[in-house]
Amino acid sequence: MEKSTLYGVGIFVLIILGGLFFIKGGQTNGSVVANPIDGQVIQGQLQKIVLSQEGFNYKDAGAKAGKPISISADSSVRGCLRSVAFNINGQKYVKYLKTPEESLELPALSRGSYTFSCSMGMGYGKLIVE
Amino acid sequence: MVKEFIKSLSNSDVEGELIKTIFISLIVSFITIVILYFLILRNIQNFIPKYGFFLFFTILTYAIILPSTKHVKAYKEFPCMTGMMIGMTIGMIAGFLPGFYIGATNGMFYGSVIGMSIGIIFGIWNGKCCGIMGMMEGIMAGFMGGLMGAMTAFMLLNDNLQYAGVIVFVISSVIICGLNYMIYKESHQLEKVSNNGSFFIVFLSFLMTVITILFIVFGPRGGLLQ
Numbered sequence: 001m002e003k004s005t006l007y008g009v010g011i012f013v014l015i016i017l018g019g020l021f022f023i024k025g026g027q028t029n030g031s032v033v034a035n036p037i038d039g040q041v042i043q044g045q046l047q048k049i050v051l052s053q054e055g056f057n058y059k060d061a062g063a064k065a066g067k068p069i070s071i072s073a074d075s076s077v078r079g080c081l082r083s084v085a086f087n088i089n090g091q092k093y094v095k096y097l098k099t100p101e102e103s104l105e106l107p108a109l110s111r112g113s114y115t116f117s118c119s120m121g122m123g124y125g126k127l128i129v130e
Numbered sequence: 131m132v133k134e135f136i137k138s139l140s141n142s143d144v145e146g147e148l149i150k151t152i153f154i155s156l157i158v159s160f161i162t163i164v165i166l167y168f169l170i171l172r173n174i175q176n177f178i179p180k181y182g183f184f185l186f187f188t189i190l191t192y193a194i195i196l197p198s199t200k201h202v203k204a205y206k207e208f209p210c211m212t213g214m215m216i217g218m219t220i221g222m223i224a225g226f227l228p229g230f231y232i233g234a235t236n237g238m239f240y241g242s243v244i245g246m247s248i249g250i251i252f253g254i255w256n257g258k259c260c261g262i263m264g265m266m267e268g269i270m271a272g273f274m275g276g277l278m279g280a281m282t283a284f285m286l287l288n289d290n291l292q293y294a295g296v297i298v299f300v301i302s303s304v305i306i307c308g309l310n311y312m313i314y315k316e317s318h319q320l321e322k323v324s325n326n327g328s329f330f331i332v333f334l335s336f337l338m339t340v341i342t343i344l345f346i347v348f349g350p351r352g353g354l355l356q
Binding site: 002003004005007008010011014015018019021022023085087090092119120121 | 139140146149150152153156157160176178180182183185186189190238284285287289
């Protein structure tokens with residue numbers, strides 16, 4: 001067998017092994033993971049938060065810890081900012097809130113400041129959970 | 131001509147070194163990452179699910195850029211038009227792909243900075259084979275590619291980012307193959323310089339892999355990825 005063929009086979013084997021290790025080994029089942037305080041989510045106490053726009057970004061919003069959150073956007077939110085995206089502990093929550101009635105559901109969160117953006121990453125806001 | 135080029139990939143000339151160089155770059159990068167994995171990276175929670183895909187494709191990116199660089203460096207000087215194409219193609223790919231993969235893990239700003247840096251350095255290094263025109267073309271392509279790569283990744287964060295990562299890599303590989311063919315086609319009459327060593331491939335593969343891993347895993351993050 002020629003040297004170049006051997007190298008070609010070597011490249012193929014390396015890519016397959018590397019792909020199995022890096023890609024196959026990293027696949028997750030994509031399930032939604034909640035982030036409750038002390039492992040307890042208080043049922044039936046959904047808090048509603050309405051986002052509004054300030055300049056080219058979202059106005060900061062506040063929420064209470066330990067309760068599931070329903071986020072909607074009022075009519076001041078325009079363009080790509082109507083598609084709201086959260087990345088909470090590696091889990092993405094995204095929804096295009098076409099009308100002020102539509103909402104994005106988040107699990108109960110622990111205290112902290114959660115940065116979110118529009119799905120294009122152009123407009124930002126903070127959800128401050130206390 | 132294409133058949134001749136494919137045939138030349140198995141001879142002992144400059145083109146015959148291309149496949150060997152890809153292999154060397156891949157093996158050095160994989161050995162580096164395996165060593166780092168058993169030394170420090172395995173202690174990082176969710177290392178493979180979070181960073182594996184992007185690290186894998188960054189390693190593949192270096193394995194397609196470095197052989198082309200070696201191919202270019204095998205010739206003393208190119209005509210202006212060829213040199214500009216070389217500077218632009220390598221600058222763009224070397225800026226776009228690292229920018230894309232690092233932008234996906236560290237955010238648009240840091241992805242852009244790293245993408246532009248790698249793109250501009252490779253653009254200048256390769257583009258200077260024809261003088262200032264190739265260098266300028268390399269700077270412009272690296273600058274543009276780095277910004278575009280990181281921006282594309284960041285805008286795709288919530289929309290099939292990994293599929294896009296595969297697609298841009300495949301397209302970039304085809305472009306690089308085209309570049310290697312172009313160099314082969316345009317370089318029959320050109321003077322060659324002695325360029326048989328693989329030290330700089332080993333060194334650069336190692337260095338770029340280490341820097342990329344450290345930056346992706348421990349580096350600063352912007353925007354949504356904080």
